[in-house]
Amino acid sequence: MSGATADVSIPSLQRAPLERRALVSNFLTGLAWLVALLAAVPLFSVLYMLIVRGGSRLNLEALTALPPAGFEMGGGFGNALVGTVVMVGIGAAIAVPVGILAAVFLAELGSNSTLGNVARFATKTLTGLPSILAGVLAYALVVLVTGSYSAPAGGVALSLLMVPTVILTAEEAIKMVPKIMKDAAYGMGCTRTQVILKVLLPTALPGIITGVMLAVARAAGETAPLLFTALSSSYWLYQDGHLALMQPTASLAVLIYNFSGMPFDNQIELAWAASLVLVLIVLVINVVSRFLGRPKI
Amino acid sequence: MSSVPAHGADRVRVLSMNGGLEFDRGTSVSQPPSTFDLFVDRGFRALSHVGVMLVLLIIALLLWEIGGKALPGMQRAGLGFITGTTWDVGREQYGILPAIWGTMYSSLLALLIGGVAGITMAVFLTQDFLAPRVAAMFRTIVELLAAIPSVVYGLWGIFVVIPFVRPIAETLHDEFGWIPFFSTSLSGPGLLPASLVLAIMILPTVAAVSQDALRAVPFRIKQAAYGLGATRWEAILRVIVPTASTGIFGALVLGFGRALGETMALAMLVGNSNQITLSMFSPANTLAALLALNFPEAGPREVEILMYGAMVLMAITLIVNVIGSWIMLVANREPRR
Numbered sequence: 001m002s003g004a005t006a007d008v009s010i011p012s013l014q015r016a017p018l019e020r021r022a023l024v025s026n027f028l029t030g031l032a033w034l035v036a037l038l039a040a041v042p043l044f045s046v047l048y049m050l051i052v053r054g055g056s057r058l059n060l061e062a063l064t065a066l067p068p069a070g071f072e073m074g075g076g077f078g079n080a081l082v083g084t085v086v087m088v089g090i091g092a093a094i095a096v097p098v099g100i101l102a103a104v105f106l107a108e109l110g111s112n113s114t115l116g117n118v119a120r121f122a123t124k125t126l127t128g129l130p131s132i133l134a135g136v137l138a139y140a141l142v143v144l145v146t147g148s149y150s151a152p153a154g155g156v157a158l159s160l161l162m163v164p165t166v167i168l169t170a171e172e173a174i175k176m177v178p179k180i181m182k183d184a185a186y187g188m189g190c191t192r193t194q195v196i197l198k199v200l201l202p203t204a205l206p207g208i209i210t211g212v213m214l215a216v217a218r219a220a221g222e223t224a225p226l227l228f229t230a231l232s233s234s235y236w237l238y239q240d241g242h243l244a245l246m247q248p249t250a251s252l253a254v255l256i257y258n259f260s261g262m263p264f265d266n267q268i269e270l271a272w273a274a275s276l277v278l279v280l281i282v283l284v285i286n287v288v289s290r291f292l293g294r295p296k297i
Numbered sequence: 298m299s300s301v302p303a304h305g306a307d308r309v310r311v312l313s314m315n316g317g318l319e320f321d322r323g324t325s326v327s328q329p330p331s332t333f334d335l336f337v338d339r340g341f342r343a344l345s346h347v348g349v350m351l352v353l354l355i356i357a358l359l360l361w362e363i364g365g366k367a368l369p370g371m372q373r374a375g376l377g378f379i380t381g382t383t384w385d386v387g388r389e390q391y392g393i394l395p396a397i398w399g400t401m402y403s404s405l406l407a408l409l410i411g412g413v414a415g416i417t418m419a420v421f422l423t424q425d426f427l428a429p430r431v432a433a434m435f436r437t438i439v440e441l442l443a444a445i446p447s448v449v450y451g452l453w454g455i456f457v458v459i460p461f462v463r464p465i466a467e468t469l470h471d472e473f474g475w476i477p478f479f480s481t482s483l484s485g486p487g488l489l490p491a492s493l494v495l496a497i498m499i500l501p502t503v504a505a506v507s508q509d510a511l512r513a514v515p516f517r518i519k520q521a522a523y524g525l526g527a528t529r530w531e532a533i534l535r536v537i538v539p540t541a542s543t544g545i546f547g548a549l550v551l552g553f554g555r556a557l558g559e560t561m562a563l564a565m566l567v568g569n570s571n572q573i574t575l576s577m578f579s580p581a582n583t584l585a586a587l588l589a590l591n592f593p594e595a596g597p598r599e600v601e602i603l604m605y606g607a608m609v610l611m612a613i614t615l616i617v618n619v620i621g622s623w624i625m626l627v628a629n630r631e632p633r634r
Contacts, residue, residue, distance in 0.1 A: 260448075
């Protein structure tokens with residue numbers, strides 16, 4: 001008995017930093033740090049360029065004037081700013097009600113029904129829909145039918161991209177509402193609709209707003225779906241006393257794309273300034289939604 | 298009870314009196330829903346059904362509208378559309394093989410770069426390398442990378458990435474020009490700068506989905522590996538990552554799907570030249586960029602052809618995305634032991 005225990009050699013438990021395994025491990029840790037830092041470089045490079053090149057051109061004229069033609073100096077992107085706001089507004093007006101209704105179904109009314117599961121899968125697949133295909137669908141549904149490029153066509157294209165985000169975040173938010181709150185409401189004799197409208201949706205509201213804001217931020221930066229639904233324009237949406245709603249409409253994103261390919265310095269400077277404005281809008285919405293979405297208490 | 302202030306005591310008394318009276322009349326605060334309530338309930342539930350149906354309608358419309366509008370184009374251009382290599386609107390010759398090739402090439406190159414970086418980032422953020430606050434900072438950086446609009450990446454690519462990559466590409470071409478990947482020189486836009494920007498754009502997707510997969514690995518599996526004497530990276534590479542492999546694979550597929558459909562950055566950086574090439578410094582074209590460039594000024598006959606192209610793009614991305622979503626479904630469903 002005692003002889004057997006004596007044979008067991010106790011392994012060295014001391015750390016050997018120069019052993020091959022330890023070196024490999026440390027090397028890989030260094031590599032991971034390098035990758036993480038490299039991944040951060042583009043963000044700071046983009047922000048730096050936006051501030052330096054866009055910031056130098058950003059002034060009141062840039063925000064309020066119409067785009068300059070060819071060799072013209074000065075000018076701005078006021079109409080594009082308005083166009084972006086209008087089209088994202090149209091998109092949200094369509095996507096938010098539809099998205100929340102669908103989310104209510106997925107989270108509460110039919111969460112495990114066949115229809116619910118199929119729709120959830122469809123929604124997840126739609127999140128990966130190339131934005132240009134949303135543009136193609138809006139082109140077929142609105143532009144070909146009404147016969148003109150317009151702000152509503154752009155809004156419909158954007159709404160197609162916003163719906164999946166709104167649904168998935170709202171579904172998560174509704175599912176997070178504690179079951180006891182629901183049970184209490186049912187115990188009082190509420191109908192399912194009353195439970196949904198008076199308990200679930202108000203409680204889930206911060207989460208739902210976060211989702212809506214993220215969808216809005218994404219839509220504001222979308223270019224591809226607007227290229228051939230809203231096209232672009234050098235005029236105001238509302239000019240000389242009439243509203244040109246069914247006319248081609250400018251947007252920040254398309255303006256950046258068009259100006260980036262021009263051989264004129266003035267236009268390229270404006271593209272940078274418009275990018276700065278667009279990124280500021282998107283980042284502010286992102287930060288605010290993050291703040292709102294933070295769990296309370 | 299005696300410590301309750303007079304005001305509060307009043308209210309309690311009034312409330313209890315009221316409640317008592319109502320209780321005597323056979324009613325209470327809670328009551329069965331009225332006919333109106335039931336009517337509203339029916340209506341709202343039907344509305345919610347409509348909402349879900351609209352989502353399915355979007356998918357149906359995508360297939361029906363794009364497929365239907367592409368039909369005349371399919372009859373006209375036939376299968377030669379997919380195998381043809383020239384795109385000449387004047388002579389009505391439409392071939393998208395170069396665009397399909399460019400789409401696959403740029404997406405795979407982007408997946409190679411962005412996928413490796415994204416998974417590394419996910420490991421870095423989930424495996425206790427960093428203090429929670431530093432990890433949160435890096436997580437925010439990755440999320441903000443996803444927030445920047447693709448057209449801004451395109452502009453940045455033109456003025457920062459291309460000038461930065463050009464001298465490196467020149468050196469590689471001069472020294473290793475015999476390797477097919479470096480066989481041309483980079484004259485401006487090209488596959489490499491486009492793929493680099495694309496890689497940055499899919500990194501957040503890959504990183505976010507992989508993080509979820511890595512977090513789902515049970516803690517005891519990790520502890521068992523450490524308990525057997527594994528170093529940190531032995532545990533990560535041989536135990537944790539393999540356990541999370543289904544989810545990570547799903548992340549790569551979803552990232553690939555995103556890369557296939559990305560439009561603006563490529564339209565601005567890839568050079569829009571219809572050629573099939575192995576060289577990553579050569580300009581090329583992609584399906585999405587082809588659509589973006591040709592749709593705005595297309596006549597009715599060309600629209601039919603472009604709808605055909607949109608259908609091909611939709612078929613490719615839909616297949617990749619359905620596979621990706623399905624892998625995620627399986628990865629989340631399978632019980633982990």
